[in-house]
Amino acid sequence: MIKVAILGYGTVGSGVFEVIRKNKDAITGKLGDEVQVKYVLDLREFEGDPVQEVLVHDVDTILNDPEVAVVCETMGGERPAYDFTKRALESGKSVCTSNKELVEKHGPELLQIAKAHNCSYLFEASVGGGIPIIRPLRTSLAQEEILSITGILNGTTNYILTKMETEGLAFEDVLKRAQEKGYAEKNPDADILGFDACRKISILTSLAYGKNVDFHDITTEGITAITDSDFAYAKKMGATIKLFAKSVKKDNKYYAIVAPFIVKPENPLYAVKGVFNAILVNCNMGGETMYYGKGAGKLATASAVVADVLDCARHIGKHLDVKWEDEKLEISPIDGAVRRFFVRAASTDAAQIKELFGDVELFSDVVPDEIGFVTEEMSEAEYKEKAAKLGNVLSMIRVD
């Protein structure tokens, strides 16, 4: 019998409680042992909810109980989650979490503590909700050199972009609708400005290369500048627009960016619609693999936490090694990243465009009084220079 405690009976915590109870037989069958929730920590009461039987208000009850082998930290936020996690690990209890903020900020330190105390710190649910991506990176792709990771890591923005495309609506209108439906927060900045995706690609990149990415080093653009005209151009090109969170290793340099990208149907991420998330990983041996599913939601996220619980249960007294050193992974300035760019210029002077950007195809019939075109491959620095010379660039979207 593996005894578990859950810290926080909010959306994810109550989901963890539900998954462990409802799937008891499946879990026992696969694990060969029973998983039982001994405690749930929450300051509130939940009269009439079966959780009430195991509810405690003092974290020490959990931390001082040697029977508790695994702790699920589903509180979110930095404090007191950080302290509780640290203390749990120090007392040899493995911790499984959905807390992206804590993982991003203190991952290497907490992993160190877990290692020192022969227990584990796992966080599958912190990126991509119910999509197995962190465990595959750690196990199934451990033999690979990872060349790039490209993720649709934020369901809110993917929902908004999908609706803009399929219904021809303006960004503000879709955002409003998404807020009404609960797909977007009242304060949607973390999503629509790209910060949420940025933290997630920061975690994935740290795991891919074993060193610590500072998310401040990642160029981050949101989707607030994307208009229906952009989608009109995308359609003309047989493409769509997605918010990509991307990191690339090239010539021993590392680049990372969160930004809208023009995406062609050949890219498996093209078909990822609505609130779904997906992560495309390109490796030097096995090539591209993609992982797709619900990037958020109570049960999907909770399910990922419970997968980690089972992994810990299989390795009691052992540290599941997650390579993520405190040493900084140097992210190169985005100026050096090479790609193509879709440009809209308020000009009818095709000659000037061709002089600067070569013999590119011009789209002059999509929006009046402007020309759209896609450049050849060039560095971000080179693009900036040419764009400055052109002088009348209205907007630019990177092309994947």
Add this chain to the structure above:
Amino acid sequence: MIKVAILGYGTVGSGVFEVIRKNKDAITGKLGDEVQVKYVLDLREFEGDPVQEVLVHDVDTILNDPEVAVVCETMGGERPAYDFTKRALESGKSVCTSNKELVEKHGPELLQIAKAHNCSYLFEASVGGGIPIIRPLRTSLAQEEILSITGILNGTTNYILTKMETEGLAFEDVLKRAQEKGYAEKNPDADILGFDACRKISILTSLAYGKNVDFHDITTEGITAITDSDFAYAKKMGATIKLFAKSVKKDNKYYAIVAPFIVKPENPLYAVKGVFNAILVNCNMGGETMYYGKGAGKLATASAVVADVLDCARHIGKHLDVKWEDEKLEISPIDGAVRRFFVRAASTDAAQIKELFGDVELFSDVVPDEIGFVTEEMSEAEYKEKAAKLGNVLSMIRVD
């Protein structure tokens, strides 16, 4: 230092040798230990190939060497692979394989032997080539009750169907081209008749439910009857046609089938083109997750074998538990499976169709002298009965 032997220096075996050599630094970094190929078994000589230094012709050299901790069985076929695998496991060496035939036929027995000798038998590469699917099923989805698995598990047939769709070609013409390009075997029956996909869904279903599926119990239809007219209808419906390998758990019954299906764009498998494979798993808690990548190919398959090697290396002296009992998983007769059916009937008598199948939409302008329609949901048995009554059914394709 983890010492490894490779049995068979064919396509996959030489790939395993290459992955371990080329990605030595990445592997050592992730594992914290070096993996070294001590022996490669092959009857042939490979003058000028670095493998020559470690080449042996007698399997006993490997089996009697206590330094060898992990054996990669990449010979294929049942014999002598079965005997070598058994002897390796009996001497406490873990075995990692790409040998679908052996796994399908002797999986439960070999897992038992591995368990008895505190070593592991892993076979990620046997299904879906480079796509992590077996490890996710065993770990990331261990907490789930699996409701269905739907796979595009054969690259050859997916390539053929993709080409038929995009280029409007006949089955025979595409097959011929695929054979010229090396995407299809000279004797393509195992692929085009669905047998390859059948063995793979048999393995996945056994793992999902922990009991043994006999692949003979799986209704298996290939793609040889699919014509350009079928694709014309699919196009009319905004859909495509894919060879699905599918198993479903419903009301405590298990159904399994390999057959062409009409697939709508809403299904994430719709976008899986060409030689790529993907597996969509639907679970009772986390919902749908999909795993996508190269279903075959030297390095993709080899990479999956090496992922297993690393897993074994992390668990030396321990059995990695894979639930797959010898007890038979009863597959229910397909007659009880419920779905919709796309039917082509050589009739212009719309009234008779509507009388039998209700108020369905009729497509009468796609192919002269026939009517196409999609039924409401019904069991396969009910469909058969109605189709017999209609009397003039030209063809039927199931609808996902």
